[in-house]
Amino acid sequence: MVAAPRTEGPRRGSTPEDNRLHNRALILRSLFHAGAVSRADLARSTGLTRTSISALVNDLASEGLISELGLRDDSRVGKPANLVGLRSDAYSIIAVDLSADDRFTGAVLDLSGAIVAREEIDGGTSTGEDAVEIALELCGRLAAAAPRRILGFGVSAPGIITPDGVVLEGVYRDWTDLPLAARISERFGAPAHVGNDANAAALGVRTYDRDAANSLLVVHLEHGVGLGVVIDGVLVRGERFSAGEIGHVTVDELGDRCGCGRRGCLETVIGTQHLTSRLAGEAPHDVGRRDEILEDAGRALGQVLAPVVSTLNLNDVIVTGPADLLTGPFEYSVLRTLRARTFPSIHEGLRVRIADTSRPLILLGAAALVLSAELGIT
Numbered sequence: 056m057v058a059a060p061r062t063e064g065p066r067r068g069s070t071p072e073d074n075r076l077h078n079r080a081l082i083l084r085s086l087f088h089a090g091a092v093s094r095a096d097l098a099r100s101t102g103l104t105r106t107s108i109s110a111l112v113n114d115l116a117s118e119g120l121i122s123e124l125g126l127r128d129d130s131r132v133g134k135p136a137n138l139v140g141l142r143s144d145a146y147s148i149i150a151v152d153l154s155a156d157d158r159f160t161g162a163v164l165d166l167s168g169a170i171v172a173r174e175e176i177d178g179g180t181s182t183g184e185d186a187v188e189i190a191l192e193l194c195g196r197l198a199a200a201a202p203r204r205i206l207g208f209g210v211s212a213p214g215i216i217t218p219d220g221v222v223l224e225g226v227y228r229d230w231t232d233l234p235l236a237a238r239i240s241e242r243f244g245a246p247a248h249v250g251n252d253a254n255a256a257a258l259g260v261r262t263y264d265r266d267a268a269n270s271l272l273v274v275h276l277e278h279g280v281g282l283g284v285v286i287d288g289v290l291v292r293g294e295r296f297s298a299g300e301i302g303h304v305t306v307d308e309l310g311d312r313c314g315c316g317r318r319g320c321l322e323t324v325i326g327t328q329h330l331t332s333r334l335a336g337e338a339p340h341d342v343g344r345r346d347e348i349l350e351d352a353g354r355a356l357g358q359v360l361a362p363v364v365s366t367l368n369l370n371d372v373i374v375t376g377p378a379d380l381l382t383g384p385f386e387y388s389v390l391r392t393l394r395a396r397t398f399p400s401i402h403e404g405l406r407v408r409i410a411d412t413s414r415p416l417i418l419l420g421a422a423a424l425v426l427s428a429e430l431g432i433t
Contacts, residue, residue: 056312078103079111080431083120086141087166089123093136112139113190120145120430143167146206149197149245150421151190153178153212154252155276155404156227159190162415164422166430168263170415182229190235191242196338198243207246207429208239209421210254215297220249223296227278248424253299254290255420256375257283260410262423262433268371272363273410274356275302276376277417286367288433302326306355321359325352327376334380340389349384357392364405365397375410381411 057344069077081101086092089100094112098105107324115121122142143165151161163205176193178186192207212235214225220236239247250258253275260267273283282299284291291298302322303315310319311329323329330352342347358370374381374389390407397405410416424431 065082071247075111077431078107079115082111082115083141083430084432086121086139087426091138091140093127093138095136097139118145125386130131141166143169144203147171147201147203148206148422148425149194149201149208151193151197151208151210152252152277152415152417152421153186153190153210153228154181154417156278160415160418161193162418163197163201164418165203166206166426168422170418171202172197174200185231186228186230187235187238191239194239194243198245205243205245207248207425208243209255209424210235210247210249210250211252211417211421211424212241213252213281215295215300216249216251217296218292220247221393222249246425246429248428250421250424251281251283251296251299252278252417252420253281253283254292255283255424256281256373256410256416257285257420258290258423258427258433259416259418259420260373261285261288262426263414263419266408267373268369270367270369271367271371272360272367274360274372274374276325276327276374276381276404280326282363284363284367296411301363306359321355324355327380330380342344346384349380350388353385354392358396360389361393361396365392365401368401369404370404372405372407373410375416378409378412 076162081103082097084102085097094105094108098108112121120142121139124138124140127138145166148164149161150164151159153159158175159178160175162170164170174193174196176189178189181189198205212222212225213227214230215223217223220234222230222233222235225229236247236249253273256275257271257273260271260273269288270286274285280302282297282301303313303320305317305319305323306321307319311323312318313320313323333348334345338348386407386409393405394402
């Protein structure tokens with residue numbers, strides 16, 4: 056299947072084609088978030104001239120990315136405007152989540168994030184090339200199930216990953232300097248984009264959550280502890296692509312031994328496996344003790360996040376993981392700690408919320424990697 060051309064923003068010394076692609080992305084981004092609008096609405100929201108809008112809309116319609124939806128049905132004075140909208144079924148996106156310990160999951164999505172097919176494959180304890188081949192097999196199954204042209208493959212995986220999809224370090228699967236995006240692209244002849252699972256979660260919230268702030272952070276607790284940060288709509292990767300690796304920040308020098316060899320890492324306090332084990336051992340039937348353990352965990356996370364929230368002036372903190380552990384005492388303790396450790400002007404509008412587990416956030420984030428890279432939609 057033929058993939059769409061990649062969209063990039065204009066750079067210094069950009070060519071007319073760079074500018075055209077940038078303006079095209081502005082239109083697609085506006086339609087993605089606002090829904091059906093008129094050409095005049097697009098001109099106002101993007102700052103482009105009506106002449107530019109008309110030319111780009113015609114180009115996008117000829118590509119099948121947008122469609123004419125007829126006259127606006129409203130009571131405004133004057134001639135009703137013709138509406139245009141993004142065609143969610145224009146392409147299929149293949150999204151893959153490699154973050155679980157025992158399985159790999161994936162889905163075929165349309166451009167709106169709706170899932171049209173799902174697949175799961177046993178990853179077991181596979182590592183190295185065996186794990187790569189299992190991931191490629193899953194990608195192949197999903198590609199076969201795609202009802203439309205494939206826009207691209209988006210893959211979420213734990214580890215330190217470069218923007219061009221090289222897994223520099225993936226401890227759980229024993230991957231080092233693995234060009235995973237290139238392997239997928241070569242196998243299937245379509246663009247592939249690979250990102251860290253916590254970063255994917257942040258992109259999933261930023262792209263598909265209508266209530267999300269333009270700057271936010273997502274704490275991912277499903278497998279280990281990771282942090283995804285978006286500032287002014289842009290994902291923060293860090294100088295060595297390791298931004299958000301907070302799991303091994305020391306919070307208790309006399310605490311439990313961590314898998315990294317040190318004591319008292321944040322992961323040993325709030326990691327879901329550690330929390331579940333501690334609750335089973337210390338509070339199997341004691342609700343009061345259970346709440347104390349969860350409050351302690353929430354306090355530890357709040358202490359680590361407070362400098363980040365204060366430095367970046369963030370108001371939207373989302374935590375992903377098992378809702379039965381995170382909703383209630385843990386969630387409230389994070390918020391109380393953040394408010395106690397930051398200046399009032401910082402935390403006045405602060406909210407801490409638990410991610411909706413009914414939505415596959417990591418898969419949506421993997422799809423968002425593709426939308427951003429191929430169409431400029433963020």
